[in-house]
Amino acid sequence: MTGPAATTAPRPADAAPAAGHGPAPWVRTRLRATPLAALLTAVLAFATVFLAVAFPRVLDRAADQGLRDFLRDRGPAASSLLATAELRGGAKSLDEDAAVLAAHTGPTLGLGPGGPVYGARSGKSRGLTNPGLARPEVVDPQLDLLYVQGLREHMTLVEGRWPDAPKAGAPVPIAIARSTATTVGIHLGDVLATAENLEGENPPRAEVVGILDAGDLDDPYWAELPCPVQACLNYTTGKQSYAYWRLTGLVDGAALDGVESWQTGARDFWRIPVDVDGLRADRLARTQRELAAYLTGHTANELATATHRPGLQITSPLPALLGQATARQEATAPLAAIGPAGLAGVGLVVLGLAAALAGDRRATELRLLQARGGSRSGVVRRLLAEGAVTVLAPAAVAGALALWLLPTPRWGGAVLAGTAVALFTLLALPLRAARLWSRPRPGSARRRTAGELAVLALTVAAVAEVRRRGVAPAGEGADPLLIAAPLLLALTGGLLLARLQPLLLGALARVATRRPGAIGFLGLARAARGSTDRSRPSVLPLLALLLAVTTAGFGSTVLGSVGTERTRAARLTVGGDASVVVPGGVTVSRTFAEAAGKLPGVRASAPIWADTDVFVLGDNGVTRVFAVVADPVAYAEISRSLGRGAFDAAALSGGTGGPDAPVPALVSTALARQLGPGATHRLRLPNGGELLTATAATVDGTPALQGDGRLFVVLPAGPAVALAPELGRPNLWLATGSVDRDRLRSLVREQIATDAERAAAAVTGGPDALPAGYTVRTSATVRAELADDPLQDTAARLFWTAVLGAGALALLAVLLTLVRAAPERTALLARLRTMGLRPREGLTLILIETLPQTLVAAVGGGLAAVAAVALLGPAFDLSILVGTEIEPGLPVAVAPVLLPTLGLAALVSAGVVAEALIAGRRQITTELRAGDQR
Template identity: 60%
Template sequence: MSTRDHAGRADRARRPAPWVRTRLRAAPSAVLLGAALAFGLVLLAAALPRALDRGADSALRAYLRDAGPAATSLLASAPARPGQDSPQSLDTALATLRSRVGSAFRLDPSGPVHGARALHPRSLSNPELARPETVPPQLGLYFLPAAGDHVRLVEGQWPAGGTADGPIPVALAAEAAETLGARVGSVLVAPSSVGVPLRAEVVGLYRAGDPTEDYWTGLSCLTEACLSLTNVRPAESFWTTAGLVGPESVGRLLDWGVRAEAFWRLPLDPDGMRADRLAGTGAELASFVTGPQAAELASATGRSELRIASDLPDLLTRAQARRFAAAPLTAVGPAGVAGVALVVLCLAAGLTADRRAGELHLLRARGGSRAGILGRLLGEGAVTVLPAAAAATLLAFVLLPTPRWTAALLGALATTLLALLALPVRAAVLLAAPRQAGGRRRAVAELAVLAATVAAVTEVRRRGVAPPGEGLDPLLVAAPLLLALTGALLLARLQPVLVGVLARAAGRRPGAIGFLGLARAARGAGARPGTPVLPLLALLLAVTTAGFGATVLDAVGHSRLRVARLAVGGDAAVAAPVRGTLPEAFTRAAAGLPGVRTATALWTDDDIALPAAAGRDRATVVVADPAGYAELARTVGRGRFDPALLAGAAPGAPVPALVSADLAGALGPAAFPLRLAGGTEFLATVAGVVDGTPARPNATRALIVLPAGPTALKVPAVGLPNRWYATGSVADERLRALVRDTVAPPEPAAGARPAAVRAQAGPTVLTSAAMTAEFGADPLQHSAGRLFQASVAGAAGLALLAVLLTLVRAAPERAALLARLRTMGLRPRQGLALILAETLPQTLVAAAGGMLLALAAVALLGPAVDLTSLVGAAVPAGLRPAALPVLTQALGLAALVSAGVLAEAAVTGRRQITTELRAGDSR
């Protein structure tokens, strides 16, 4: 072997071993656990913002889709130009509009709709046409170039040709022709103000491929005849429909409709909308409606009177308000998870630093500088944390795709930085020279936290939630966390006292296990100064945020049910068709349906004439059984009254009546005349005042409630009810099936044909369960609920991890104690009891304290919470404390943590004791 080889080996022998590689090989399990912790926390930090973004986008798009294609379209229209409009000019204008609008927004794949229409339908004087009452039917005319792609001709031919003085060739929907009694070859005559009647000849019949297709939105009555009502009183029904004309008749639409217009509807794709760009999208839409873009489009199409309208700007404004209203409530859960994650990082760093305290002090004693030691620790962390963080961030981006990445990336970077710096910062504190007056600094810090908590809660209660349009309210999000932090600091002070009292009580009982465990818990055995606050804080944050969120969701559920009951008039309601009644077979069978608690049938009419003394022309009258109706009003919470007020009407005496407050003042105590259902006139007298009726939740007219028995004796017609209400858990499908089986279809209107009979409305069935489900179908609410559940699960898991880290931190000292006690005769079961007596008090105290803090947070912050965006309907602002949802969350988390403590004690306790007995006590 050469001299050079010997020299190389000597140099390698003298060269120090690589620090990072050596340390990582020395403790591979700790490295893997640290990487797993960093991976999990970074994954949460990156995933939560992306989940929020996805939920906001899906809620916005569903909200716009539910509004319908008419509300999510740009509708351009211009007055018809006599002699200038043609199919080619309409197509050219459409191409111009598509190019301009399509460059700014994504158009819906369903495609645009364009054409021309007569603005006013004409009444038809043909005597053979159907008239439900005395009003003749009406016909409107449309020219739709693309209609052939959406209908098929079933008889005759498409309209074409025609002379200037002859009938206008039109095609009608086959369903409309059957309803009206028209056929191919019929000449429909419309009187004209100039004396010469206008005529339209039916040359073809068509049938729409899908009448519910978006194409037909806003095209009134082109696929069937519609039953309409006149505006005069009493209202009369009549049929109205529309027909299609050929390209040669575009110029004649002006004669038929007095006025005509060309129109272009451009539907925008809701899937192209993003929640984070609502403000910019709304401003751009406004430019197309009334701004510079609208003027440019009018010039580009050559139609100076072009007008563009859309409901989208208002829809986007409401969507933005909904998003901002829900933002504080959806952010409380993730904020709690972030707080617990920070605690876990601190605990993990403290555990690692304490485990390596001897090594770090030895390096310092051998001349290592603090900066050098901390740099090496930072290098260890970089090798462990950075790959795990990068993998977690990539996984979050892959699993939760969304176009926005800034918030997720910032969250991942912040968490990665905290994971990197936690151990070096803890080591720096450990290597620092001890300072005096630590208790004074702790007191000052605790007072600062208390002052910040009081200020935050006071400010939220004073000003309420941030006004709409200002986004996330940081105070409403931070206040529950500050309350949990204050509670943790307070419990850290009180827990030794409380557990000490229990220890003294246990000391007076036989057996030393309970006393010893509680005494060690009171002293905080195995913990460094100040560290008992961290596991307490983790548990309190988890319980407080979970309890606050559970209270919000519970209040949302109850508010939905309350709103649904008010809208339905109970838990179930059935209304007979117009001028119809409900048979006795139905009311008797419905009262026996499973889940029905109370049921009542009543008669009601909204158009009852009042005497002149009432000061009102018309009133809503309700005739019902007093007892059943009073129970219904009590359950719904509207129109409560004492049923005794409507009892005791003697024969020949005026019928007692409950009236609304305005009528009570006008009528006074004197009897007043009433006429119901065309019967004879009778007298009624005011017996009390009610604030409304479940039968008419949105009624604005005066109200009169009469007892069924005395009223039916005077007017027998009111004994046949036209409405039925019930309370209880009534199944929607079962009730609808019963209505189909027992309530006969409505009688056909005079002169109506079979298609017309099918078009008449049948009984209306409503249930509060179905309406509550409809309120809760909003993706915005689903997203908030899912995010809350995920946040509770994440916070609970991290809180359990914090407790287990605390147990691991105290494990060596506890194992040494148990080893000594084992030599003194301690049995294994007693060792397990000792561990539980030492560790469970903190868990139970934290669960109880978190429950109280959650209730306090709801009581203090509840008045500032508005649940309208989560309920799906307008509800009064405010949130009331509810013990059950908070108790459920607290007990669930306490059980989870207790099970974890028990498992840790059972699995690791015996092994640690055996190790100590074999190796001896070197402490």
Template identity: 55%
Template sequence: MTRPADTPDSARHGAPDGPPDHAPASGPARGPGARPTAPSGARTGAPSAVRPAPWVRTRLRTAPSSALLATALAFVAVLLAASLPRAVDRGADQALRSFLHDRGPVATSLLATSTARYGDQSTENLDSVRNALLARTGAGFAIAPSGVVHGTQASKQRDLANPGLPSPDGVPPRMDLLYLRDAAAHTELVEGRWPSGGAPDGPVPIALSRQAAQTLGVRVGTVLESFASNSEPMSAEIVGLYRATDEDDVFWAGLPCLTRACQANTPSVPPQRYWQTAALVGPDRLDRLALWGEGAEDFWRLPVDTGRLRADLLPDVAREIASYVGGPTASALRGSTRRSDLRITSRLPELFKQAEARQQAVAPLAAIGPAGVAGVAAVVFCLAAALTGDRRESELRLLLARGGSPRGIVGRLLGEGAVTVLPAAALATALALWLLPTPRGTASLLAAAAVTLLALLAFPVRAAVLLSARRRGPAPRRRLVAELLAVAATAAAVFEVRSRGVAPAGEGLDPLLVAAPLLLALCGGLALARLQPVLVGVLARAAGRRPGLIGFLGLARAARGTGGRARPSVLPLIALLLAVTTGGFGATVLDAVDTGRLRVARLAVGGDVQISAPYGGTLPPAMTEAAAALPGVRTSVGVWTDDKAFVFGTVQGSTQVTVVVADPVAYAELAGTIGRGRFDPALLAKDPGAGAPLPALFSSDLAKLAEAGTYRLSFGDGGELQIGSVGVVEGTPVRPGTGGAVVVLPAGPTTARLPKTGHPDRWLATGAVDGDRLREAVRATAPAGTAARFTVRTSADTAAELGSDPLQRSAGRLFWASVAGAAGFALLAVLLTLVRAAPERAALLARLRTMGLRPRDGIRLILTEALPQALAATLGGALVAAAAVALLGPAMDLSALVGSTVPTGLRLTAPPLLTQALGLAFLVTVAVLAEAAISGRRQITTELRAGDQR
């Protein structure tokens, strides 16, 4: 049986203006879209003996490797496109829930309070209000499984007047009384009974936690006497002791010391310590709570289930919460509960605004990586279509010359692509939906559909352009206009970002910030496509004047493009430039985030490590000596501080200050290392002499209040010194933040006049110090039983805590995944170009081998031809990424990614850019070497047997 003329192989080796060798001799062949005719010699009306072969099946059998590559490319691209929105959604949801969970159950609850109705109190009334509150929830938010916590609490605590109760600083213990609904379900009665009964004018029966009873030294049967300044004395009898089944249960959150006695401090200066606790009363003694606390308050705490909140529905939930707190819902609840003083408060509206602002601040920075991989993938699809069109152009024109219509040919190409693209796209979409479950699927389906259309239409559109009539205008003019438009769009985007900055919080994703690096990479690729042939041509001419043929031939072929006619060489350049630019720009952002986070951590700690003594205490000399001897310590200094000192003689009369007494040289080195409070140690090295004022450094805000002369410095725990200002510093490493007045004194003269300042209460150091070894040294040198009172902080732990936010981790993972995807697509662009030129290059090598070319010289020729473009693209990408950082960096605010407020701006650093450029250059070089080794092994006879028909 004869083979139909529209078989795709008919155009592979045949001339465009003649039939192929295997075409049937009788009658002209018809292409796709042509009307079928009866073969010559057949009777009219008789069925044709020759049936045309199915186009798609024949095409796929003819070029299985191309079909397999198209399927794999579509599968990977659609999988990435469908997975990206779902990964972003999951990261946003996880970040929101983690952010709210870290704020604790009290901050994420709705707290309803109302003045207790004296004489009309009952548990039924409390339950009815609870039911009314719950009836208004569930639309956008739900209550956590732990349930509502409600009851009645006395408005004030009472001091316990029993003699012999522990009083650390002479302050008697204080006790609060509560009725707590369902407390028995979260406790275990260990002694006595639950409170109930009792005479109306007798002691109030209470249940106390066993830990609190042990701390206060009381037991069942003890009557606790109390007194209040504005009310008559009352007493409470302990009738039972209980133990909380789980002290970390959210049921106890926000309640006053019900599981154990707590130590608190009075607001006086200096603060005095005292014990406080709370006890439970029975439901029949609710009226006694108002007498104990000079009033009582009913409360209902409704914990919101933050595990069910979604970032995309956060605005709707915020509106419902706002209505619940102070809107129509709150008004309706006051009416339904018949409590006009019902007050509902919550921190959730504030937390929702913070969470939304954080998400919007991170969104532009997190979108740069995905935008880069999307741009590289689009370029790869266009490149694949261009290369396929170049390879099959003669076939398509032959079909058109044999009677096929352009519409029919393009339709057949669409069907051919649908067989390979659509199943792969459907499988990739289903896999993404299964691997990354999330309630939202619209964005994922839209992204998958867009990539599927691009993969499906790229080659048919290219074929339609090839088969269309001659386009108007010469090609160089059209290319110049397109390049000028790209440059104008890039300049406008960069100018707009520089002039107005990144879109502020509340405006969502900033498209200009995302598009600007891609536009810069596009302009760089267009410029490099024009410059590279010129530069490589210069190198080729220089190589031609030197002995040897390989360098000149390879560079000449690289300068004019592989083959005898134009190739789409600008697309691989753009793909590589996009990958390096977005990768380098994003890596610079993440490197700046790590640097900023470490700087914030060092400022918060006062160095790389800090040991602080308890309030009013000092550090043992053995502890500071052991810490200073640890490996990695570069600079260390012990300081004595006083936060309650006053300077007399300022324009205000007196100003409260923080006094820092330290060795000037070591302290100045520490301040210079961490970048806060720098000064010349020579300012404090002067000997003041007997009776002269001590030299002192004033912080800038104190210096504004100070007048020339001598000042009197009074310490919080006694003692005075005469000081004189010799300089101004911007803060101190000892005190986090930038506010507050500070006075820095030299250790030697100050200790000579006030010996207590010679015993440091803090030790600060810089260097790579192991935090675990430091804590071990503190435990080993602390006095017996006091190791827990010494606080050890490290900048590494603080930076890790700042970087533990799931929002930041999600943005980082998304970026690095995008970098890997962009690098893979860029590498694929290079491989497509190499594979397309491989047959012609192999034929050239075969001919040169017959003229004496050695195999290793053939590999050198391939490398000399292919590497200049790839290496120039990676170098150009690094330069464009540096330009993007320099142009766009001043407008970027990294506070959301750092986890703390940092100055706006992004500095240009070489390591991130070079890492991305050199990494991609290495991958491209390996790919070229692999392709060269494969091409170098081709047999000469195999290439020459087919003849030169390319």
């Protein structure tokens, strides 16, 4: 005991007070005797309980926000329910049915802001035959008719009047957007004529009575409606595609008969937006059940009956999106939980260490109480009362603060975690004190060995089970075994290091005896003795640091692998680092290929002819293949850089011996297996011509084609084009290097796109937009798209926050141990100073004594992290985290483990050095006192 309570012998815990004297208040006396220790206990309880309550809340908030952001990014139509039925009745019937559909969405599927959007639209568009209309190519503009409720709240009348009911035999009055009128060349008062019907009836006509202007083109009101506010440039299907304008005429609710007669297949529609902000990640299963009932279950039947529309069809992308959200949530759950689990493990170790050090500091006091007749229950009650002030009060404040700062509908798990930590902090010291009243039992070494073997057996069983079955099946949430396995490996590593550390330090001490000076030997000998002294909780700080390093290294490896695989997947998706795809009938010109190849950052590039309408005529029949024609040198460099289908360009040399000489070909392994042993085959080209080829080599994949195991043929451009000139019209350009996407897009517009295409693109998408059918992609852009996942970002931030917290707690564990041993160490330094020890040598002695445990724990944690990756890596499938399908497994990498290991080791070592500097400056006169028993 120290302070005022140590100057007089304490009264037995349950002894009666003497007459005329009241007992000293235990709690107040103890808090006044050791105010710093009480303050540190309160701060530790506050911090650990706050973290215990905060992290579950953060996880819940991240899951909810990730789900909502995921749905918002897909647009308003993706988070809506779309009901359609045959056109029937008028606007009033649509209003009544919209109210019925919106009222049945249920408690989970709340109605989104803006309410339902509904109306009627023609089944198909009709070509406009007016001669003065814009036609990019030979196809007439196509007009749809649309009635949508609430149009006047979302558009402004610029010219003319609002459409109304049509007169008998007159054209249907319509209004069109001003942007559409400008693009297609339509004016107020024009009567739009259509082609004659096959039945010989008079074709329907439409009269433009109003020009409207939409204030917000991105208003969710317009989602999924067919070109309502601007003309759309579409392409016809088929081998030869043609561009044409598609536009929409807006009609009044009284003109639904005109919508029905415009073209067959007219439908009423209702889009019911779901309140995304009301969705919760923990209720996904319930939401999916309600959604299924609304789409095809009993709710759908009730709606069909209530609306008197037996043909009512309700569809939505939400089921698939919620399924994807569930898969993403389950994929990120281990990453999001590994960090907090490691933090929880380190926190429990630190709390246990604090209790052990407090018990060690108060051991003399408690033994004196025991010797003077104090009972176990009396002492435990008083320690609990003391802890009620130093633990329960700060814990309650911390829990309330975390609940207030991080609001979320779910609070049970957070409160349970905080309560568990508070009770552990409160009971640790009383339970340790209660052990003083128990008789020591022999065989503690055997019990320790048995406990360590049990931990080892549990670790082996967990690792074996994870490797056997993999990750928990989908729908079961986070896999607790996969999360606990790295921590069990760290715990096993810590126990093993606790056994090996004395041997290692002892060996180093023996080596130090052969060197001049006693500082090294003395420091290592004290470190070795301290690690074997069972009266000191020396294994706990070692275990805390090792848990922190293992968690950081393992999670960092997962994050690093996700980034690496994402980059690789992006390059494989693009076919390099940049690609340009042109629409059918357009050729990548030589001028463009040369200019693009000279762009800054381009290392290798090649224009490529690629087509799927190529057939191999073999003995086993006709096989359709994907054909690639490219310069072999440039294409080989792209393949080598990409890591897909690498080959020797020399294998495709030759082949210019005449029309009957075969062209050397690079054949996929799957195609070579299918064609059989023959080395020469004939290709039938899209124009009907044939080309004789000879298999020069086989590969599993090729850059121009996504995926492996496909059927393809790669031909050298020189001999192939000489025999079949149509193969010299490339429709694809690939490149490797750091290519600037904006400069490449500008070059495409300048060199390839025609004036008409550029003008059409400027109208529909802005001055820098590419014409329809042209695609420019870079691996950097695709990687950014794959990484654009708020749930993954939140999980990563949460993980690193937990790692920093674990590192801080590990530093605290080491400092608590050092501070507890500081008086003894300072007294030793004081005595050695009287024997001629210099201050610098004293600092060296402290560092030699304290740093080895830190460094050993850091190295051991790094090794445990590598072992965890090697043992548990095959159970990981990073496909959902990456954003695309990849091979399962987690590769072992040194760099992701090394960085957090060195960082945490440096942090703790800096704390050790700081404490040593403070301890080395203490005065000798404060330590060498008469009667000093240390």
